Amino acid sequence: MAEPVLRIEHLTKVYPDGTRALSDVSFEVARGEFLVVIGLSGSGKSTLMRCINRLIEPTGGRILFQGRDVTAASPDQLREIRRQIGMVFQQFNLVRRASVLTNVLTGRLGYTPPSWALANYFTSAVVDRAFVNLERVGIPEKAFTRADALSGGQQQRVGIARALMQEPQLILADEPVASLDPAMSHSVLRYIEELNRKDGITVVCSLHFLSLARRYGTRILALKAGQIVFDGLPAEIDETRFKAIYGEDALEVEIT
């Protein structure tokens, strides 16, 4: 069996205030998977996502990315690992006052000598690549617009273009559509799905809505109170499992 892109072993995160966000989480992500992480707010989805590239330092356990230990990486090694992992955020996390192009270019910083930042210099090849990626997400004409002048859906597409600049092996998408309306949600998720199918980029994506998870995921992982309560195919989530994940009072709502 091929080496998994990502292997999480006994991952635990306890915040300084004592909150136990993740306890003993272990799973593997195979190359080419579209893994959707579901769970209620506060179930540990965001913490899990951020532990993978160590935006949040895990308290215990190990994370292996393509066989390399992320948790034990030195700052330089971590930079090198991070640049292979694209990340898409719920709030898009664009620099609002900067142009769309600049935002996309920042995706390439992991490959750029740090001192170039002082002169705001990117090679023309990188700028060309930024335009190619903006074309891919369908907004090449917005390159010189300020990021905050874009609609939410467009901003998230800039976020995807930024992640693409990294030529990532893995994309972490943390609630990428939670701030968008349903129509926009599908448009954004379809771009991520295309990257997964066409480019073979492995995706780990957290979502609120089970309907979206079923539609896009090739596999679903459910978290509840920092623990995995389900790991399997979308079709396997029936009424009983749904209630186990979301609680007895929950009703499944469709988002179309």
Add this chain to the structure above:
Amino acid sequence: MATVGGAGAGGGMSASERMRAERHYRPWFRSWRFYIMTLVTLAAYVYGWQVTQIKLPELWRGAHLIAPFVAALGSPDVVVRENPVQQAATPFDYGGEIPPTPPTAASGPVLRLSQSTGHAGLRVTATGSGFAPNRRGMLEWENQIGVRQELVPVATDGQGRFTATFETPDVMGTRNIVFADIISGVGPLRPSPTFLVVLGRMVETVFLALMGTTMGIVFAVPLSFLGAKNLIVHIPGGRFMYGLTRTFFNIMRSIEALVLAIIFTVWVGLGPFAGVLALGVHSIASLGKLYSEAIESIEVGPIEAISATGASTLQILRYGVVPQIVPQFLAFTIYRWDINIRTSTVIGFVGGGGIGFILIQYINLLQWRQAATALWMIAIVVAVLDYASAVARERIV
């Protein structure tokens, strides 16, 4: 306790809920708080009226004192017309001596008097010829020490001649000269000397504000990082530095630049440098506080996103932090420069240089037209820069 409106009206409410609702709906005129607040407010304004010695009749009684100034506002000393003047002169001595007749020029204007010696109070007839025709002018008397006074206005006829009678004035000295000045044409408009002085001082004012603001920026930028809670508390001793910096900002900000200017004039002497220092120190505190707050309000999202791309600390600062704070820093700086220009117009009142330095002199000497020139200059320049900075800020933010 009896329920108002019967049991049915309360619906599902408990007794305490109903009481809360009643209190909430009590009309204002049934609230004792309203009457207390009204009394307190009234007392405050009555005392305020007395303590500030508001005497409205003074506005009317003193109106004539300020009238010349109001009139001067309509005719500020901005331009002068330098008209070409034809001049002729002839001496007139007191005390019996007959002065030597001046050599008459072959051509050009000539002034002759009916007599060239006498005493004060004589009636003398002056005739002029050779002047430009149909022009107006003035007959003037210059005494022995060169002080001139006007005698009578004159006007030339179609041949360029005039005749006028005047009374010899009572002046000191014996050797006098009578002048005939005929305005022979219309000269070009020139900026008046007052205008040039005021303009020079206004330029000084603007640069005073610029230097003061620059001094503020240079010190406020590094200090603002010490005063930004979100950054500094991660460093050992950070909380102490934060408290110290913010206390410094708050104390210095509470002292007006005008007060600082008085202190600095004692230190470095009268002049614009004292003003620069005063504005600078005040700006350090004001800008420092605003900058600190700008740094504290940056979003962590973009920083997180840029970290996730594998960027180094320098790259994160350049692409995650700087773009977030620079527009705000610029906007605050322009805003401060704006305030500093306005302050620098009055900082001269206490000797800190700039246009206020001459404005206060004009006012003290009751030179209303000159004062009006300075005031108009301030109003126009401040308004224009105000507008420009508003436009600039709008573009940046």
